[in-house]
Amino acid sequence: MTQRQVNVMGMTITEKILAKASGKKTVKAGDLVDAKIDVIMCHDITTPAAISMLIEKGIDKVFNRSKIVVTPDHFQPAKDIKSAELHKRLDQWAKRQKIKYYYKIGRAGVCHALLPEQGHIRPGEVIVGGDSHTCTYGAFAAFSTGVGSTDLAAAIATGQLWFKVPASMKFVLNGLLKKGVYSKDVILAVIARVGTDGALYRAMEFVGPALKGMSMEARMTITNMAIEAGAKNGIIGFDAVTKKYLDGHLRDKKSYKVFESDKDAEYAAVEEFDCSKLEPMVAMPHLPSGGVPIGKCRGKAMDQAYIGSCTNGRIEDLRIAAKIMKGKEVAIRTIIVPATPEIWKQAKDEGLFDVFYKAGCVISAPTCGACLGGFMGILAEGEKCISTTNRNFVGRMGHPKSEVYLASPATAAASAIEGKLTDPRKYL
């Protein structure tokens, strides 16, 4: 039906979702729209401030208590008195407003792993969250973007936000990934090519045969890092893999609307990648665009390995790391952070914890933790960390003179064993 509505010029999937959300037949890049929000993600760092603003402005209300999902994650369990105060404010508000989906500690997890897993993310919908990596949910053919506390407050109170419809860039992922090369390597290669502002203000639409072979977990790693190229959102079309995941996870099974880009949709740029030629990538400090093939950086000594986060803390990631670590011992501090309680349990039930324990790793509770330099693995001056996270800015994981090297769980696991940047393919 949507196809027939457009007879002048085709629309991208991002344009179609924003058109629907703003009650318009068509929109084009650059249009300002007021979009209705379907899901709002709230966590412990940016939401307490939003709550305070709403109270201060005398508009302390929620537009729909069933469309807000709350989970503390960044500093959970509370790392100090101040973060405990943030949690307290979040908790009191969630209870007072009777938020339907409030994941308290014990069920709380890294937001961008938790929301899809618990079935809150649906194709064709508009999701905002007080976190820049909210773009993750675009893997489900949804429009999803990160906002600050004021936008979050406005969305909580009114259920809508203004957006400038972004121009789209198409990323064609050709070829199939070789053994030992993962979706993390793909997105690091993409960002290395376009730069950290290469997709500024734009939608990054990922298409192509390489995606077909990727699980939803792997696809989320790609859309998760769209913000690292400056994008407003990352998006991947719906297919059988999406459907299967949703059938297994959606809590509200009512039908959802699947949009796809028209053949004559307009793109600001098209970038082609031959994924079959990709090698494992490592993003050197201090920008996510610093990706180089492992062949060009292997051997560099590391002090710590960190496997977790909204980028790569899902069960598939832990399985890959465990496969490599099985029967081996790590040479450096290695921290494993399952992203949600369900992933934690699954990893335990599958025996992955035994592998990590025997290898000499420490296993943490679900938290964003050290990814953003919060706690649970902070770096000292001069230390280097191979990490499956998404940012390697100055001081990101600790001391301003520490260094973060971004890579896949496989590369992080192999590097943990050898204590230096290591090509994971020798262990597979």
Place this chain on the structure above:
Amino acid sequence: MAKAHVYKRYHINTDEIIPARYLNADDEKELALHCMEDLDTGFVKKIKPGDCIVAGDDFGCGSSREHAVWAIRGAKVQTVIARSFARIFYRNAINCGFYLIESDDAVEKIKDGDEVEIDYGSGLIKDRTSGINIGFAPLPDFALEIIKDGGLLEHIKKATTD
């Protein structure tokens, strides 16, 4: 008169503007004490009320933390002039009623320590040190309206009571 503090760096990110180790607070005054700490430990000491920051491309990239805008505003910085801004930072600034200036020209011409005077209405930066006048494109109308109302929440309140 406002002094310009020039950082000719691209991609000055939210971790440098306000490191996550301080995100256990959201009080503007407290955040201001650590403004730009991981970029320049001397920043807070040298900034005077009304001064401005001048930087390269993609200022404010990274996290959605509005704390970055609050830290800068709390440090009494008048505005940030950059070649371009990261999207969420730009949006957060508008939503907070904090004016940002995008200008290649200004970034090229303003030197560290220059005394500048900014006329937001006409879109003009007068560099009193060099004597050069630099024009800039004002923010789009919808953004100016939000800023004029004192931020997005006031803007929404006004729209619903009008």
